[in-house]
Amino acid sequence: MYLQNSETMTKQAPDITLKPKVTSIVKINNLNVHVGQHHILKNINLEITKNKITVLLGPSGCGKTTLLKCLNKLTDLYTELRVSGKIFIEEDDILNTQKNVPVIRQKMGLLSQLPYPLPISIYKNVAYGIKLKGVRDKKLIEYNVEKYLREVGLWNEVKDRLHNSPTSLSIGQQQRLCLARGLAVKPRIILADEPTSSLDPISSKIIENLFRKLKKNYTIILVTHVLRQAVRLADNVVFMYYGEIIEQGHSKDLFKNPKTEKLREYMLEGN
Ligand SMILES: Nc1ncnc2c1ncn2[C@@H]1O[C@H](COP(=O)(O)OP(=O)(O)O)[C@@H](O)[C@H]1O
Numbered sequence: 001m002y003l004q005n006s007e008t009m010t011k012q013a014p015d016i017t018l019k020p021k022v023t024s025i026v027k028i029n030n031l032n033v034h035v036g037q038h039h040i041l042k043n044i045n046l047e048i049t050k051n052k053i054t055v056l057l058g059p060s061g062c063g064k065t066t067l068l069k070c071l072n073k074l075t076d077l078y079t080e081l082r083v084s085g086k087i088f089i090e091e092d093d094i095l096n097t098q099k100n101v102p103v104i105r106q107k108m109g110l111l112s113q114l115p116y117p118l119p120i121s122i123y124k125n126v127a128y129g130i131k132l133k134g135v136r137d138k139k140l141i142e143y144n145v146e147k148y149l150r151e152v153g154l155w156n157e158v159k160d161r162l163h164n165s166p167t168s169l170s171i172g173q174q175q176r177l178c179l180a181r182g183l184a185v186k187p188r189i190i191l192a193d194e195p196t197s198s199l200d201p202i203s204s205k206i207i208e209n210l211f212r213k214l215k216k217n218y219t220i221i222l223v224t225h226v227l228r229q230a231v232r233l234a235d236n237v238v239f240m241y242y243g244e245i246i247e248q249g250h251s252k253d254l255f256k257n258p259k260t261e262k263l264r265e266y267m268l269e270g271n
Pocket residue numbers: 035040058059060061062063064065066067078080081
């Protein structure tokens with residue numbers, strides 16, 4: 001039997017200094033994008049959870065790429081786009097911050113549909129990312145080039161031809177090289193815009209497996225119109241249609257119980 005002395009049973013006051021666990025890394029409030037009369041993103045509200053794969057899913061032209069462009073301020077390059085609302089990346093309100101754009105962009109690695117390696121050697125492509133972070137020591141650069149090439153599973157495939165041009169690599173390998181260069185800048189978030197659409201099934205699978213591994217250390221926002229890829233990879237899904245978020249939620253719930261006719265139709269079409 002348990003006997004407790006009332007004096008030892010002093011109630012523990014809740015520790016109000018304990019902060020709630022912060023799990024979202026991006027918060028978007030009332031984001032709107034217009035081009036002339038065309039309203040291409042409509043009142044987007046979204047939170048992206050850290051260390052998860054969030055898939056932006058939806059048919060072509062629904063605004064997925066534009067949403068990614070807002071996140072790394074690439075919209076600044078398109079003077080015709082009018083962007084309003086708030087986007088918080090960690091603590092920064094990036095549409096209104098005084099911080100310079102490169103600092104914000106370095107938080108995000110971007111992987112596009114087609115790989116764009118720089119026209120320098122395989123080695124220098126990764127070294128470029130490392131030097132962007134201010135590393136100058138040759139040995140340290142060398143160490144990190146190997147580290148990032150290993151991180152994307154490319155080291156063994158390229159270690160004997162590091163000083164060749166990336167054009168000697170397959171498209172899938174080039175995509176991984178671009179990912180290694182992006183990781184070398186130590187981003188917090190990986191933005192991937194249909195990164196497997198130009199790849200063969202085996203290379204696509206390698207990228208998908210990499211994403212599963214990388215989410216331990218990074219937050220991944222993946223754009224795809226391929227339903228099967230979303231089902232395979234997503235922790236969270238954001239389903240977009242004509243500039244709007246129609247449904248969002250945990251992948252399993254969302255695909256098991258689509259709430260809207262639009263998502264049901266999309267799933268039936270099996271895009
Ligand atoms: N710079 C631009 N000028 C005019 N229209 C644009 C521009 N960027 C995107 N759009 C339009 O916005 C819509 C969404 O485009 P996008 O974000 O590329 O869609 P998704 O990536 O889902 O295919 C499309 O109708 C597209 O034509």
